[in-house]
Amino acid sequence: MKFVLDCHVHTIASGHAYSTFMDYVGEAKKKGLELIALTDHGPKMPGGPNEFHIINQIVIPEVIDGIRVLKGIEANIIGFDGSVDVPERAYPRLDLIIVGFHDVVFKPGTKEQNTEAFLKAMENEMIDIIAHPGNPKVPVDNEALVLGAKKYNKIIEINNASFLTTKSRAGSKENCYEIARLCNKHGVKMIAGTDSHVHFDLGVFNNSIKVFEEVGVDEELIMNTSAQKLVDYLNTKGRSIKVK
Ligand SMILES: [Zn+2]
Numbered sequence: 001m002k003f004v005l006d007c008h009v010h011t012i013a014s015g016h017a018y019s020t021f022m023d024y025v026g027e028a029k030k031k032g033l034e035l036i037a038l039t040d041h042g043p044k045m046p047g048g049p050n051e052f053h054i055i056n057q058i059v060i061p062e063v064i065d066g067i068r069v070l071k072g073i074e075a076n077i078i079g080f081d082g083s084v085d086v087p088e089r090a091y092p093r094l095d096l097i098i099v100g101f102h103d104v105v106f107k108p109g110t111k112e113q114n115t116e117a118f119l120k121a122m123e124n125e126m127i128d129i130i131a132h133p134g135n136p137k138v139p140v141d142n143e144a145l146v147l148g149a150k151k152y153n154k155i156i157e158i159n160n161a162s163f164l165t166t167k168s169r170a171g172s173k174e175n176c177y178e179i180a181r182l183c184n185k186h187g188v189k190m191i192a193g194t195d196s197h198v199h200f201d202l203g204v205f206n207n208s209i210k211v212f213e214e215v216g217v218d219e220e221l222i223m224n225t226s227a228q229k230l231v232d233y234l235n236t237k238g239r240s241i242k243v244k
């Protein structure tokens with residue numbers, strides 16, 4: 001199983017990341033990836049980019065040095081009604097939208113409230129990927145989340161960085177395994193993301209791959225194996241993205 005794309009990447013614009021998009025392009029080429037998505041944090045993240053940064057990504061070429069570069073955002077959930085910090089005028093300009101729950105932006109509630117926030121966010125058709133579920137700081141009903149992803153045709157991320165005990169989501173491991181098992185059981189798409197904040201981490205999927213292998217995930221459900229498969233999914237939202 002060869003992974004050819006990484007759709008969770010933060011550049012210096014995120015405020016607490018350290019590489020430029022060109023650093024990532026170089027790293028992608030070095031590691032044999034075909035596609036990356038720039039997913040800087042949404043504007044509500046302390047120190048994050050302003051909305052002009054997000055909408056102006058269209059100036060970046062679609063293909064650089066043979067690497068397809070999608071323009072995206074890792075938006076924040078900012079309300080239990082599922083509202084997110086994507087500027088309205090950014091929607092038609094973005095190739096991909098990841099949404100994550102970050103406790104520094106929005107204080108988590110009860111398990112029921114957090115689950116409801118995710119389910120409501122999923123009603124937003126233009127949201128594609130649910131970032132790093134499984135964080136014990138943001139308790140969620142895992143099965144309800146996965147069934148929501150099935151109902152609304154969303155991709156669940158199995159985030160490689162969630163397994164690092166030094167990172168902000170320590171303790172995610174058990175939940176990530178359970179979520180992967182549930183996705184596999186219910187036929188829900190998954191994507192491994194590195195959540196890179198420095199380009200050296202791009203394309204390093206060891207933890208996510210271990211989960212996929214140990215759970216025995218159906219390869220068809222894994223979105224990292226083909227740029228065309230990912231783009232076909234993104235285009236179900238009315239976009240017209242080309243692989244090259
Ligand atoms: Zn970050």
Ligand SMILES: [Zn+2]
Nearest residue numbers: 074100131132
């Ligand atoms: Zn995140």
